[in-house]
């Protein structure tokens with residue numbers, strides 16, 4: 001028998017069904033919302049159940065961070081105003097070299113990033129990194145749902161190609177042994193320029209063999225097609241045609257960024273049922289351009305929003321990505337994205353990633369975030385608009401995933417934030433001192 005828990009908001013916001021209701025309560029049993037309705041009625045129906053509510057609360061489905069590299073919080077604020085090339089060679093590469101021989105730091109960084117995210121109402125992440133087994137362990141300890149992927153990259157080295165594919169297979173084996181519906185993987189070639197055409201074709205074959213989706217950084221930087229032609233001596237006239245030539249144009253393809261995609265690419269991706277995740281802040285931070293979010297929506301490819309890693313987006317905040325996407329969509333002219341389209345894209349990935357029914361109604365999975373509408377929030381105005389444009393006025397007090405509280409009354413339920421912060425500082429000091437001594 002599961003305990004029944006009532007969670008109530010002064011407002012309930014259900015982006016999937018497109019409504020805002022005053023004084024909305026949900027009753028959770030196990031991992032499911034088993035009843036929902038106006039708070040007064042629900043209190044009469046369930047007078048003695050434990051209730052979580054507040055005078056100025058806002059209840060909505062949990063957010064999904066659709067693209068990140070969790071351990072990169074260890075590299076937060078490590079760079080400023082560099083081209084992507086120098087960002088990688090001068091900042092990322094020397095630090096990740098240290099992480100490769102310190103797996104415990106990869107796990108710690110992942111926990112820090114996940115703690116930050118669940119404290120904002122995020123309940124699931126899509127991650128790509130190396131030593132991803134460590135990231136999975138962190139996800140299990142924090143309690144989020146996750147799609148954890150090993151980022152394949154061989155840069156044309158055939159022996160590396162084999163070991164990279166083996167790493168992805170080994171992660172798949174680990175996740176299959178866990179047997180959890182909330183822990184998934186995908187085959188994730190890092191990008192078209194870091195993977196040889198042979199590796200991309202092998203990735204396509206492996207995804208077919210294991211029945212897994214394909215994740216890839218796609219058209220993030222402006223020189224990717226040129227790099228592919230130069231490095232691998234193949235023709236790459238457009239992103240969509242190149243993906244097609246290596247067997248990756250498919251409905252399960254999820255591309256991250258897409259700043260350089262043309263209208264024709266986006267239309268072709270849409271026609272095969274592929275998706276794109278927008279990462280607007282990271283694109284600006286690395287000078288990679290503007291995410292064409294309105295076009296993504298127009299052609300039905302917008303699957304969600306991601307922060308990307310903290311070395312290119314220091315704040316791992318999905319809410320702030322929504323604001324950035326909305327602002328960029330306005331700059332791109334025409335009607336832009338509606339508030340409901342943005343909010344839907346922020347919560348509905350729970351369905352295509354994990355098969356969960358999303359919403360605040362009976363029969364939905366209890367993946368919930370409860371926020372206090374603080375001094376920076378106008379509760380008497382348009383609520384969906386407020387969520388997108390004044391995110392700093394929202395303070396997450398409760399995050400529930402599969403009916404389990406990961407955050408309650410503003411604090412992580414199982415983990416001491418103080419200890420985590422102290423370990424975080426120590427880890428960053430170790431990395432920075434090692435980088436410093438190697439550069440001397």
Ligand SMILES: [Zn+2]
Nearest residue numbers: 217256308309
């Ligand atoms: Zn990325």
